Amino acid sequence: MRVCVIGTGYVGLVTGACLAHIGHHVICVDNNEEKVKLMKAGQSPIFEPGLSEIMTGAMQAGTLEFTTDIGGGVAHGEILFIAVGTPPLPTGESDTRYVEAVARSIGAHLDGGYKVIVNKSTVPIGSGDWVRMIVLDGIVERQKVLVGAGGGEVTTLESVPAFDVVSNPEFLREGCAVYDTFNPDRIVLGGSSSKAIAMMQELYAPIIERQYAEDKSLPPVPVLATDISSAEMIKYAANAFLATKISFINEVANICDRVGADVTQVAKGIGLDSRIGNKFLQAGIGWGGSCFPKDVSALIHTADDYGYDTHLLKAAVSVNQRQRLIAVEKLQQVLKILKGKTVGLLGLTFKPDTDDMRDAPALNLIEHLNRLGAKVKAYDPIVAQSGMRHGLTGVLVETDPERLADGCDALVLVTDWQQFRNLDYNKMASLMTNPVMIDGRNYLDREALQQAGFYYVGVGR
Ligand code: NAD
Numbered sequence: 001m002r003v004c005v006i007g008t009g010y011v012g013l014v015t016g017a018c019l020a021h022i023g024h025h026v027i028c029v030d031n032n033e034e035k036v037k038l039m040k041a042g043q044s045p046i047f048e049p050g051l052s053e054i055m056t057g058a059m060q061a062g063t064l065e066f067t068t069d070i071g072g073g074v075a076h077g078e079i080l081f082i083a084v085g086t087p088p089l090p091t092g093e094s095d096t097r098y099v100e101a102v103a104r105s106i107g108a109h110l111d112g113g114y115k116v117i118v119n120k121s122t123v124p125i126g127s128g129d130w131v132r133m134i135v136l137d138g139i140v141e142r143q144k145v146l147v148g149a150g151g152g153e154v155t156t157l158e159s160v161p162a163f164d165v166v167s168n169p170e171f172l173r174e175g176c177a178v179y180d181t182f183n184p185d186r187i188v189l190g191g192s193s194s195k196a197i198a199m200m201q202e203l204y205a206p207i208i209e210r211q212y213a214e215d216k217s218l219p220p221v222p223v224l225a226t227d228i229s230s231a232e233m234i235k236y237a238a239n240a241f242l243a244t245k246i247s248f249i250n251e252v253a254n255i256c257d258r259v260g261a262d263v264t265q266v267a268k269g270i271g272l273d274s275r276i277g278n279k280f281l282q283a284g285i286g287w288g289g290s291c292f293p294k295d296v297s298a299l300i301h302t303a304d305d306y307g308y309d310t311h312l313l314k315a316a317v318s319v320n321q322r323q324r325l326i327a328v329e330k331l332q333q334v335l336k337i338l339k340g341k342t343v344g345l346l347g348l349t350f351k352p353d354t355d356d357m358r359d360a361p362a363l364n365l366i367e368h369l370n371r372l373g374a375k376v377k378a379y380d381p382i383v384a385q386s387g388m389r390h391g392l393t394g395v396l397v398e399t400d401p402e403r404l405a406d407g408c409d410a411l412v413l414v415t416d417w418q419q420f421r422n423l424d425y426n427k428m429a430s431l432m433t434n435p436v437m438i439d440g441r442n443y444l445d446r447e448a449l450q451q452a453g454f455y456y457v458g459v460g461r
């Protein structure tokens with residue numbers, strides 16, 4: 001099928017590249033010229049395992065193209081994905097201006113045959129109808145320009161190009177985005193047009209039938225076809241549930257710390273109950289990233305707009321805010337005064353295998369430690385590898401773990417990068433003023449660290 005993906009960030013680029021990999025002809029559009037230049041040269045602007053290989057293969061096969069020309073993309077696609085960002089506004093609600101700009105632009109370029117416009121971005125409930133309205137506005141504006149230039153008649157409803165809007169929320173996780181795209185737990189399609197839903201099912205058929213799955217013997221991927229508002233709500237509810245589950249185990253961890261229980265054992269024990277499940281029960285320094293914080297806030301905001309004061313969701317957020325600074329509390333318990341001390345952060349990104357720093361707990365830690373007068377250094381494999389700095393302030397970014405350890409009074413494991421399991425902790429301890437390890441993800445081998453001479457502190461154990 002002919003596909004156009006507008007917005008080539010974590011979601012758009014992965015979606016575009018994976019759809020091209022399974023044989024669709026995909027044009028990816030972005031208004032960031034630098035990004036498009038990079039992608040045209042076969043390079044991924046983001047770090048995502050397996051993505052570069054998929055991109056290169058599809059580009060060589062001629063199924064994946066990149067452009068800044070939205071008009072060309074819209075003309076090409078029978079299915080048009082909107083995959084631009086919906087970042088949080090200071091109020092907590094979602095900033096939909098990029099979606100609006102793209103929807104208007106689609107309208108301005110819509111011509112010819114029937115098209116399905118897909119909301120892949122996470123958008124507030126009710127956005128399906130709103131996008132439809134903006135697209136129609138775009139069509140009318142274009143017609144006015146054409147009429148003004150003596151190009152034709154004023155648009156009547158009958159002459160509007162045919163299109164439908166479908167909500168198709170994305171559930172991929174950064175760091176395993178390609179895997180998640182080929183191995184989804186479900187595909188959600190919201191819309192009232194059976195023609196549009198059928199086209200979406202055709203688009204995803206190879207994935208639904210597990211042709212690209214790790215385990216091809218699994219039954220087909222469940223497809224939930226529902227109304228647009230429910231599809232939009234599913235996305236928010238899923239993220240809010242997972243974030244709440246983590247806040248729950250973090251709260252349990254804080255109680256464990258006080259009563260002398262081990263939260264990793266508790267998580268194992270409750271996770272064996274199939275009604276609870278063992279996933280998303282890793283206690284630590286809290287959830288971050290580009291989705292959980294903004295989507296939970298947006299859902300709270302939507303509820304507020306409709307006169308419902310959420311209690312559970314607000315509590316999940318407040319537990320998380322406190323949890324992000326749990327490492328500071330633990331540092332104070334061990335080192336007492338932090339002013340004049342040097343703290344080294346192992347990891348900066350909000351989770352491993354991504355270069356994304358959006359709403360990373362490390363940012364709060366850096367700010368708070370600076371405020372308390374501590375000097376902060378950090379080492380992160382992706383930051384070291386790509387040389388990117390994300391405009392980080394208040395932190396000295398080191399190029400390897402041993403330089404990080406040198407002269408530190410304590411280390412804090414912030415991100416559970418796999419390579420942190422196998423560092424030379426004997427050497428690192430010997431380079432530190434004070435070998436203290438706050439394991440913010442309960443990720444390291446406590447005994448091994450203790451043998452290396454570290455005073456080890458976990459979260460809830
Ligand atoms: P992103 O910020 O990484 O990428 C957005 C892209 O859109 C950028 O490349 C930007 O240049 C481009 N863009 C902005 N305005 C444009 C325009 N007018 N025309 C063309 N391109 C434009 O965002 P993301 O992380 O990929 O998220 C996209 C959406 O998907 C968001 O709504 C997000 O909530 C949702 N989502 C994200 C994830 C995730 O893990 N990142 C997972 C599920 C859903």
Ligand code: UDX
Nearest residue numbers: 170171172173174280281282286287288289291350351
């Ligand atoms: C999340 C959702 O999982 C995904 O379905 C959605 O599409 C986008 O948002 P992502 O943000 O990429 O994905 O990462 P995820 O693996 O969910 O982790 C989010 C945060 O929770 C990270 O900061 C992670 O460290 C933290 N986390 C996760 C925990 O603290 N404990 C856990 O048990 C799991």
